[in-house]
Amino acid sequence: MRMRTRWTLMSGILAVLMASGAAAATLDRSGSWTPPKFQPPLLPTNLGDALINDGSFELGPPPASAWTEVANPTCGRIGDFTSVWYVSAFDGTNDYWAGGYCDGGSGNVPLTSSVTQTITIPTATPQLSFHYIAFRPDADDAAPDGDHAYVAANGAEVWTLPLVRASDTYPEWSEAITVDLSAYADQSIALTFGGISEGGLTGNIRFDFIELTAGPAIVETATWGAVKALYR
Ligand SMILES: [Ca+2]
Numbered sequence: 001m002r003m004r005t006r007w008t009l010m011s012g013i014l015a016v017l018m019a020s021g022a023a024a025a026t027l028d029r030s031g032s033w034t035p036p037k038f039q040p041p042l043l044p045t046n047l048g049d050a051l052i053n054d055g056s057f058e059l060g061p062p063p064a065s066a067w068t069e070v071a072n073p074t075c076g077r078i079g080d081f082t083s084v085w086y087v088s089a090f091d092g093t094n095d096y097w098a099g100g101y102c103d104g105g106s107g108n109v110p111l112t113s114s115v116t117q118t119i120t121i122p123t124a125t126p127q128l129s130f131h132y133i134a135f136r137p138d139a140d141d142a143a144p145d146g147d148h149a150y151v152a153a154n155g156a157e158v159w160t161l162p163l164v165r166a167s168d169t170y171p172e173w174s175e176a177i178t179v180d181l182s183a184y185a186d187q188s189i190a191l192t193f194g195g196i197s198e199g200g201l202t203g204n205i206r207f208d209f210i211e212l213t214a215g216p217a218i219v220e221t222a223t224w225g226a227v228k229a230l231y232r
């Protein structure tokens, strides 16, 4: 009986949280997209050693986050978006979602946002590595209008991805993407992940598991068992 009471209370809290979250953020402008199925959580990666500070966004939204976040309209996008996307974080519980739409009280508006933190690029591990999942349920713009995701060093874009349907990886997270930051070795830089939305329609992208490594990701062609053996 006690168990049932507790579960009912938790269900109620969960329903309130999901209802408030669903009203604030959607993947499509009409807010009508529903997933064909729930994606099971990925195997925990927990390779860990090379993660940058809060590189898996597990500290949650600011002010706890190591990242500063700016968004227009104001709409926080560091958190757990499993209930909206039906796809879990790449690692842990939280990630950062750029693009998409935010209802600031007058209907869904395409979101432009970014997260930034200052990090030092070690000479020995200057390769930035991360994973993303991209999804655009809305139609592409008749003429491309510049919707894109990016990674920037000191404000200069070092990686970009058009937020168009051809870029979709949904329902899968990407392999590790590697960006060479050796030009910034031994320097402190402002590292930014973001998404820019133009016009009335846009796409979505989530970033997670940001590392600095010695070279191109060694896990891409390895089996899970081999990876575990490597890091044991
Ligand atoms: Ca994470």
Ligand SMILES: [Ca+2]
Pocket (backbone or CB within 6 Å): 141, 145, 146, 147, 197, 198, 199, 200, 201, 202
């Ligand atoms: Ca657009």
